[in-house]
Amino acid sequence: MTIIFNEKSLKNEIKSSEELFEEIKVIMKARQFLLKREIHIHCHRNFINYKFTNDKTILSYIMSFDKTERIDVMNWLSKTGPFWDDAQLHSSEDLYFHDDEAVSGTALAEAAAQIYCGEEYGVFSLKNERYSDREITITWRNNSCDLSFNIENYISKESLEDQVISSEKSIESWNQLERMARSVFLNIEFTEGCFVHLNKIPFYKAASKSIMEKLKVLDKIKSCFDVTGGFTQEGNELNQNHFIGDKAWFSDSSDTEKRDFSNEMTFKIKKDDNRLCPWHGKVKTPQIRIHFTYPIEHQSPLYIVYVGEKITKR
Incomplete structure (x- = not known):
């Protein structure tokens, strides 16, 4: 299975580097666990430039992390990836929705598109009420025909452990x-x-x-x-x-x-x-x-x- 990071699960109102670090460390622990098994968490190449409601970027906050943490996060988000949008399957013009929210151009839409083509894709989400279920349903509206896809959603290292062990x-x-x-x-x-x-x-x-x-x-x-x-x-x-x-x-x-x-x-x-x-x-x-x-x-x-x-x- 391919795991991609659900960037929509990151809070919009992060106000400090400390607050961002508490969010990011959850996914970094999960990423470390998967790397031991030669599995990667894919991210969006431009995610590092994401802006919060206060107009601060992820990059500006990361630069205030301690050196070791800064290097690890920067390597993932700006160098090693891998980046799912380098070979993006769905078009930004495709209409994908989570409930009534348009999610085209996001990891959720890409996972749905990949599943439509028969690939095994899941997403990793940070703690967020909108993305706390074991599965996330994404709807593709295409020529008045709605197709729904249930995406496996992992919200902790432990949930990934259970999946890895059960799939062994x-x-x-x-x-x-x-x-x-x-x-x-x-x-x-x-x-x-x-x-x-x-x-x-x-x-x-x-x-x-x-x-x-x-x-x-x-x-x-x-x-x-x-x-x-x-x-x-x-x-x-x-x-x-x-x-x-x-x-x-x-x-x-x-x-x-x-x-x-x-x-x-x-x-x-x-x-x-x-x-x-x-x-x-x-x-x-x-x-x-x-x-x-x-x-x-x-x-x-x-x-x-x-x-x-x-x-x-x-």
């Missing part, structure tokens, strides 16, 4: 699981050999699905912090639902296990950094464990250090 071929091996996990879950870090232990046991499709579900929760909770370093509401809910109680997916090892299996549960994070990691996620059939660094904190990386057979199994 079914996991058929532990090696395939490792490749997918490393490319999809970008908020957590995997130590170099954390998956090698899986090769000691036969492949189980149901277990591979359970491992991916638990890694997804760890990846998500690592992104759920507020400016004070505490969990957001979503982070607290994930913690309550999956880290607390007898049926929690993740738990600490017992004092006895930590005493008897201290060496086995000590893992090399990097050179001269070995840590006891008794916290783990549980897969029941077979008994597989996912050990990770704990506590989960805003400023510290969350490392996955071991995925394999239950260490404390006798």
